Amino acid sequence: MANLHLPAQGLVIETNELLAGIPLEMFADRTQDYRNFYALLCRPDFHRLDLALLIGDCPTGGHNATQWGILGRPHLRSALERGTSLTHFSFSADVRPRDLLGSEDLIANDESWVPIQQILPVGSWPDLQQFGLSFGLSRFPVKQAELVDLLSNLPESVRWIELGFLALVLADETYAGLIDAVRYHIRWRNRPEALRPRLVILLPISFSAPMGMANRVDSEIQEFLYHGGANPFRGSRGANDVDFGVATELDAFNPGFEAAHAPDFDWKEEVQGMVSREDEFSRAAWNAMRDLRHASARLLSEVSDEEGASGEEITDEDILVRELPRHYRRRDLEF
Known part of the structure; x- marks a missing residue:
């Protein structure tokens, strides 16, 4: 693609929620694959990037705890900074929700969380409209404060923000606290209605649900952010989940399916x-x-x-x- 003298307006790595993607180690150094990726983002007509990463057991090159450290190197950010014409961007990893969200081993050090604000140069994307499309920014361990800062720095052109299956790594961090911070600190509600972004959060239905299924918390978040509604994550199921009857169940392998969130069945x-x-x-x-x-x-x-x-x-x-x-x-x- 990098060598073709043809328009290339986007690169979409569509995994449909399967555990697949571009090998993370491509961004460990300036390999030929990396240089081709860089060249694509330099094109003035390049508008869309859906980047799915295959984390797996790739070499960490000296990072002694996890492979997330590769994302902290400058290569990925350097390429993304060249995408100044991006209007659509999504970013995901191949980590199962039960492995990421069910882990008690996540601790706040440089090897167990992704410095998302350091990696994604949202200030270089002045025309960005959609931050996350299908399962958006998903399957990463992140710090809530960094995520809030990242959201606050998104350009005003953004109309759609989707977060999915994120692990907030500090003990006092929750989805309830995340959208509290969006409402009371970012204050999108002070913008004209037409300029307010729509924030959507995707959650696993349960760790035993089939791959590709998720709960989409959408209208309830908009009610809370913009219309004085209740925080949907402050219910009986804890500050990282929603009660039954809140959210909509989706199935990536059956796009026409939608149902109200209900208790699991046998x-x-x-x-x-x-x-x-x-x-x-x-x-x-x-x-x-x-x-x-x-x-x-x-x-x-x-x-x-x-x-x-x-x-x-x-x-x-x-x-x-x-x-x-x-x-x-x-x-x-x-x-």
């Missing part, structure tokens, strides 16, 4: 209920279920000796539940 019980309601299924849906049962039987026959030696009984029903495609798991989907 996937196995749901499948058994579906199988018992034959008259509610179309022929195509039953054919799919039949094919899946055949596939589960094949999988069962391939169970390794090690698994069999564990003494745990594994039935084809168990494998059916484990392998059932996401769009057959949703109770509200019409077949």
Whole structure:
């Protein structure tokens, strides 16, 4: 792309919430890949960058705790500073929410959190309109104060801000405190209505939910920031979550699906209920279920000796539940 003499208005690394992306080690040094990336951002007609990083177990080059230290080096920021025409930007990593948000090992030192304000030169993007698109700025451990400073420095052209699956690393930091700070310190509500950014926060439904599912907290945040509503994160489920009935459940693998946030349900019980309601299924849906049962039987026959030696009984029903495609798991989907 860097060597083509053709317009290149954007680079979108779309992972659809799968754990994939550009290897982080590309930004550890000025490699040829890095120089190509830099050249793209220098183009005057380059307007969109959706950057997904593959963190994995890449070499840390002397950073002795985690690989996040690579982001603290100057290379990524130097390239992003060249994107002066950017109007759309998103930034994510391949970290599972349960690994990032469920960890008790995050501590505030240079190796366990991402200096987000140091990395993202938002002051170099005067025409930025959307900061985060699909799952936006997501899957990073950050400090709340730095994140608030970053948001306060976004240009007034920004109309959409999306934060997702972020871990706030200090013990007293919460999503409730984050949007309190936005309301009372950044004071976007003092702007004319047409110039107010829309802040959206995405949360995991639960650590056991299928990959790609999230709760989107949207209208409740706008009510709090601009219309005197209640802070949606100050409920019975703690300052980093929202109560049932608040937020909307989304599924990256079923874009048409939206549902009110509800208590988790038992996937196995749901499948058994579906199988018992034959008259509610179309022929195509039953054919799919039949094919899946055949596939589960094949999988069962391939169970390794090690698994069999564990003494745990594994039935084809168990494998059916484990392998059932996401769009057959949703109770509200019409077949």
